[in-house]
Amino acid sequence: MELSFIMIKPDGVQRGLVGEIISRFERKGFILKALKFLQIEKSFAEKHYEDLAGKPFFDGLVEYVTSGPVVAMVWCGNGVVLTGRKMLGATKPADSAPGTIRGDFAVDVGRNVIHGSDSVESAQKEIALWFPDGITEWRSSLHSWIYE
Ligand SMILES: Nc1ncnc2c1ncn2[C@@H]1O[C@H](COP(=O)(O)OP(=O)(O)OP(=O)(O)O)[C@@H](O)[C@H]1O
Numbered sequence: 553m554e555l556s557f558i559m560i561k562p563d564g565v566q567r568g569l570v571g572e573i574i575s576r577f578e579r580k581g582f583i584l585k586a587l588k589f590l591q592i593e594k595s596f597a598e599k600h601y602e603d604l605a606g607k608p609f610f611d612g613l614v615e616y617v618t619s620g621p622v623v624a625m626v627w628c629g630n631g632v633v634l635t636g637r638k639m640l641g642a643t644k645p646a647d648s649a650p651g652t653i654r655g656d657f658a659v660d661v662g663r664n665v666i667h668g669s670d671s672v673e674s675a676q677k678e679i680a681l682w683f684p685d686g687i688t689e690w691r692s693s694l695h696s697w698i699y700e
Contacts, residue, residue: 555585555687556632557669557678562620564665569657570623573666576639576653577627581698586626586679586687594618600681612662624682630699633675636668 560573578584592600597614604610627636641652645664648655658664669675679687692698 553628554630554632554672554675555679556627556636556675557667557682558625558627558636559667559682560623560625561617561663561665561667562622563616563663564657565621565623567657567665569653569665572657573653574623574625577625577636580629580635580639581694582627582629582632582636583692583694584625585628585690586624586683588624588683589621590624591621592618600678609662616662626679626683626687633669633672637670640666640668 558573558577560570564570564573574584594614597617598605601610601613601617604613607613629635639653641648641654643654643664644661645654645658646661648658650656653666654664669678
C-alpha cells in the first residue's frame, strides 16, 4: 500500500502540535509505519531539500528545519500522498483552506509547521533518506473497518 513521508517541522514541535497532527492522520484512517524524534544536521537538511537548492529562501529554510527537533513519520494508506498533501494544505498558509493543518495552525510560509511528500516517487526517496534501516511492517486490526 502507498506510503508518504510526513515531517512535523521545529515550529510544529515547539508549538505543541505533535499530538494534534498525529491524531488527524490516525482519525483519517492512515496507519503509522515509522516515527522518530530528532534534530537534523545542516548537511542532512540540504540533502532533504536538494531540489530547492538555489531558491532565495533555501538558506533560511535549512536554518529553520535544523533549529530544533522534528518528528519524522511514515504513514500508509490508499492515496496517502495526495490526501496527505490535502490535509497539510497549500504551502503558503494564506492560501491554505481552513480545516487543513497549515490553514488552521500557520500564518507564514517560512513557519508552515509540516512537510509532506509531493509524489509517490519523492516519498520513496525521502523514506529511504530518513529511515535507512527500513520501517516497521504490521497490519492494523482496524484495516477491515477502514477499507471495504
Ligand atoms: N517563498 C518562501 N519563503 C520562505 N520559505 C519558503 C518559501 N517557499 C517555500 N518555503 C519553504 O520551503 C518549503 C518547501 O517548499 P516547497 O515549494 O517544496 O513546498 P511544499 O512541498 O509545500 O513544502 P514541503 O516540502 O515542506 O512539504 C516550504 O514548506 C516552506 O517551509
